[in-house]
Amino acid sequence: MVPWGLVALCETRTMFLAGWCLVAANRAQQLPRPSLSLHPSQGVSLGDNVTLRCHVSQTAARVWLYKDGRLTSEKDIDKEQDTAEFSLVGIKQEDAVKYWCQYQILEPLWTSNMSDPVELRVTDPRYPPPHIFLRADEPVEEGMNVTIQCQNQNYGGIIFLHKVGHSAPIQHQEPNGGGTANFTLVGVTPADAGTYRCSFRAGGCCLLFSPLGNNVTLEVTMTHAPSGASPRSPDAVQFQVSVWVPPGDCEGLTYAELRAVTPSTCTPSPSAAPESPIIYAEVGTGRPC
Known part of the structure; x- marks a missing residue:
């Protein structure tokens, strides 16, 4: 992968620049890719502050931060540092996009490939939280199918199903014409028991999400003893x-x-007692x- 800063030059058809771009790409492949992380990575709302940290494994002279594919900031770090920090103060709607980072070393003058992207997901309190309903017969027994229904009042976008204790949504889908998404848990087990909530991502340019809505609790009843269990201690x-x-x-x-x-x-039968x-x-x- 050729660094983004070289793309324009590499589109030139002259033999000299084509050869130079090939050398630059080979050099980039010899450098470990940086990694980019968000702090905090979850629960960010409009107006909050976020720090992006670009971690490098080589002595770097300069680190670049890209926002939605465009260079947005750069920072020089010394030989004692392996991380460059970029601060976003007072998160706005247009900040809720993807970010990458890249670095350059001086000796030799090589530039790394881009990091994997990270998504800055931002909660926008202007969107109403979706409602959630548990559609199942009571009690819910192991092996049954359960439907969890989320409604976002025709705001469109994509609806996400969250389970408390999981850092990421466990399912997502587009709502139907009535603004409803039906999430089915097939053949539930005790591991599916827990508390569930919904959110939705609004349509448009940015990674804007509604707040989490109300919750439902799923309880799963076991229908038989665990396999291999001894009836007597x-x-x-x-x-x-x-x-x-x-x-x-x-x-x-x-x-x-x-x-x-x-x-x-x-009381055993006298004739059958061993x-x-x-x-x-x-x-x-x-x-x-």
Whole structure:
């Protein structure tokens, strides 16, 4: 990938510039790509402040920040730094776009490829939060299908389904003509239980989202015990102990008969009751032969 700053030159058809652009592209491939991160990365609203950090793995002289494909800022960093910070103060609607960064080193004079893009998603409180409804029979049992319905009052855009505890939406879709999106959870399990909310992205140029709406809670009832579960705990085994001392045992041992009994709430039939296992133990009495 040729750095964006070289694209215009590389479109020239002369042999000299074509060769120079090929060399520049090869040099860019030898440099590790930078990474760009947002702080905070979530919950940003209009008017908030955001910091973009471009992380480089080489000693860089200059770092560029691109906003929606256009160079918007640059910063020089010294040899002791591996991060350049760019501050966005008082986020506006037009700031809710994609960002990239790129860096250049001096010795040799090479320029890196672009970082992966990051999206600055901004909540616009002017949009009303969508409503959410749980469409399912009660109680919801494991294996059933559940529909969660979100309505955004015909504002268009894309509706997102959020689950509390997840950093990103778990599903999204365009609403129907009535401004409603139906999200189906197929064959639910206990892992699907939780609290859900909706938001929507407004149409247009920017990554503007409504606030999160009201919530619904999904509870899933298990229909059977987990696979491999034992109906009785190993600690539920009891012992009946009988002790006798045979006369004249020259080893001075007492033989104890331990008959294992498994507790049960049912009274077994005498004809069907199995013979209890017998365990023999040797207990010293200290009696001489």
